[in-house]
Amino acid sequence: MRTIPFLDDITASSIGWPAVWAAWAPVTPYGLRAKAAHRPFLPGEEEAWQAALTELAADLTAVADDPLRRAREGLRALPDVAADLDILLRGRPLAARAALALKTFLRVGGDLARDPDLQRLRWTHAAAWHRLLEPFGDAGASFSVDSVADDTYRLLRRRLAEASVCLARERQREAERWRKEAGVRPDASGLLRIPVPAGRAVAERLKAEPGVRWRQDTPFESVFECLPGPDVVRWTAEVASCRAALAEAEERCMARLAEGLRAEGPVWRRLVDDVASLDLRLARVALARRWGGCAPEAAGADGDLDTGPAGGRASGHLPSIELRQGVHPGLGERLAARGGRVTPIDVEVAAGVNVIAGMNMGGKTAAVQLVALCQALAQHALPVPAAGFRTRLFACVRWGPEPERPDIDGLSAFGREVARLTRIWHDMRAMAPHPALVLLDEPGRTTNPREGEAMAVAWAEALREAGPARVTAVMASHFSRVAALPGVAHHRVRGVRLDRLPPPAGGPQGCDPPADQPRGGDSEAGLRALAEAIDYRIERVEGGGVPEEGIAVAAWLGLPDEVLRRARAALARERMTPEGPADAPAGERMGPVPKGEEGRG
Incomplete structure (x- = not known):
């Protein structure tokens, strides 16, 4: 049977788990080994x-x-x-x-x-x-x-010390005798080196001495080995005996x-x-x-499930996940290094399906990553990068689709997305009856917008039908039908505050500049101003719907007037289509249900 991990590799990589796990840094080998064995x-x-x-x-x-x-x-x-x-x-x-x-x-x-x-x-x-x-x-x-020594060891230590002193004294005496007889002292190796020709007579005499052994003659010296006298021999044996006995005594003590x-x-x-x-x-x-984080809190058993209408908060029940003033540490540290700052995120994730809508670059993905990261930290009983985090236990946390990467396996981006979402579905079913936490970042983005939106709606509906006891899902999407889907909890990134943008050159705030004038975003300073004008906070909303900010931002960034006029006209035509306005509930925009499909989830 396949072992289903709490975090799989794609999820861990997508939420920044490796760097966060490494940041939990014990300083001893004992702590590092214990960390390696730590599980959620x-x-x-x-x-x-x-x-x-x-x-x-x-x-x-x-x-x-x-x-x-x-x-x-x-x-x-x-x-x-x-x-x-x-x-x-x-x-x-x-x-x-x-x-x-x-x-x-x-x-x-x-x-x-x-x-x-x-x-x-x-x-x-x-x-x-x-x-x-x-x-x-x-x-x-x-x-x-x-x-840790005993009396025997201490006695042998004294005997060894005394014998070593006597041996050194006798060797000194012999060295002094050879100095007097040969004019030089033995070197550290016990050799007498008699220089020639000055000491040739001494060298010839020493060759007949019984206390030395001739080794060799060179053009410069005669070399003799000094033989130990009887007292040196006796004390050498005594030292060796004491050392052997001391080694045995030391072994007994140890x-x-x-x-x-x-x-x-x-x-x-x-x-x-x-x-x-x-x-x-x-x-x-x-x-x-x-x-600057805190300890997570466990939601009580009675507060695990949110049974309010459309995923809303029911009386007496807590949301499945509640995050207060959270900041993803990786993002926070990167921006701090560049002199920027991150807007702390507050979000209440209901048990069941949650949709976060908003424009691209509005912070939806970062918010979903933060929820997943805090959940993983909480289930490892680690602090979370937030002022508060309350949650329950999930059997697994899964992120999808797979982040974009080079085509190394022969699959297109769409193929990888389908394969990833299918794997998530199977893992979620295998974990039943225990709940799974599923994070979906813009599902359907790898195919054409019409089919992509249909697939995203289908995923949200399938997860909704699975029930809050089996899954809590957070889906970031800018598809209108997803953002208006009934029976789910709707959230929205507050988005761009146009009143915070500096006026474009040549006109007041909200007006297009003359064609020959630069626009607000035509510089690095302008892009920074745009980032600072985005309100990344997330708010709970009723009824959903995708805020339409893209064209206004594009105008401020300098999109040509010819393109802007056509974009605005196309948007106006879309609002007048029979499917209804973008923020209408999905059931009102999709038209009649095909025959034979009635009642299907």
Whole structure:
């Protein structure tokens, strides 16, 4: 059976999920591993989801900016002991390097556990960190076997030190004797190098000495190996014996330490999990601070479905999704880098079908992306880039049609759109009886306008008939029949405020300039003025309909008068067609239903 993901690749890419997911940035290997295993909450997990959202909201209140910064710096100082801990708990020997890493983990983690600002989060038990650190002997930043040694080890250390001193003294004596006899001291390799011809007589004499062994003659020197005397031999053997015994004693000490640490295996596992949890929680707080965001809220069970007429808000019921002052972080950060700003979005999405109408470049797509993104974040119990977000759990979130891309699979844009929407439909049906969230951005745009509009209407009607218990859909469209469809919730982007546009050269506001004069949008400054004149806010409307702003904007941008006159005339003729005005309900514009089609959904 095909596994149906909560977000598929096309949806994730379309709403900007990869960049947002990457922005949730734990700083420890423990947190990164926990993040990789993190999955969204799904229908049936409401209780656990509510607990996670409650914890997030409490964390946002409890952790101030300075403690957050200090805590994340402390987490960065934690070593990754996963491999060392695995070796320890498997019963294998514990190396000094691994012991140092485990001790550092306990020391740094214990400091975090005792931090009064973090104790508000109740993320761990400070006593457990202290108890596991005790077998290491001290709380210093280094580790030495001396701190866990027994009396035998300490005695062998003293014996080794004494033998090493005696050996060094005897070697010094021998080196001084050779200096007196040969005029030079042995080098670090124990070789005597007698220069010739000045020292030829000394070299010839040394060749007969029993305490040295002749190695070679060169044109410049004679080389001899100094043989150790009996005292050097005796102390060398003593040092070697002490070292061997000390190594055995060290192994016994480390084995005792490992045995004591191994006995606390479950506690070690819990502390590692505590660190991973703290890292994820603080990364959530940092993400909320970056966005100026908030913790999502779960809609109550009685408020999940909106049963008002035409998708309207019914008395005593909440909308399926409620977004307040939301800003898509990707869009916000890009515009901020260019000195621009984003208009925060408020929108209430009813359970069932919602249509957002408005002109192109009015922000419909961005609004739909924001709703989908906030939903995905909420179901992962992550903060949302908004002042408020209230929702329920969906089995999957799907975006369609697929964004435009090069033709690499032999399918036309229309073919890809049909394939994508068909996949969404099958996923939605497979998730039944659990609800799906479907986001449709201008469906029908890849074929001719007449058939495209018919397909968009058909999609809205099919989703409407599926029922609010199975699907919540948000469709951005500028098709008039979609925007006027009965039985759905209608929204509209407020659009261009023509009164905010600077007057075109040569005439007052609202008048066309002379043909030989430049128009308002004929410059980069003019395009910026147009963007600033657009009101991107979304409002709930009754009856739907597409606002007609395109020709007015085209005139301001400088469309030739010859084209403008014809566009206005064509629009006037269309308003007089038998199908009725553009904002009439769909049933009034489509004419009579063909015979045999009565009663079909």
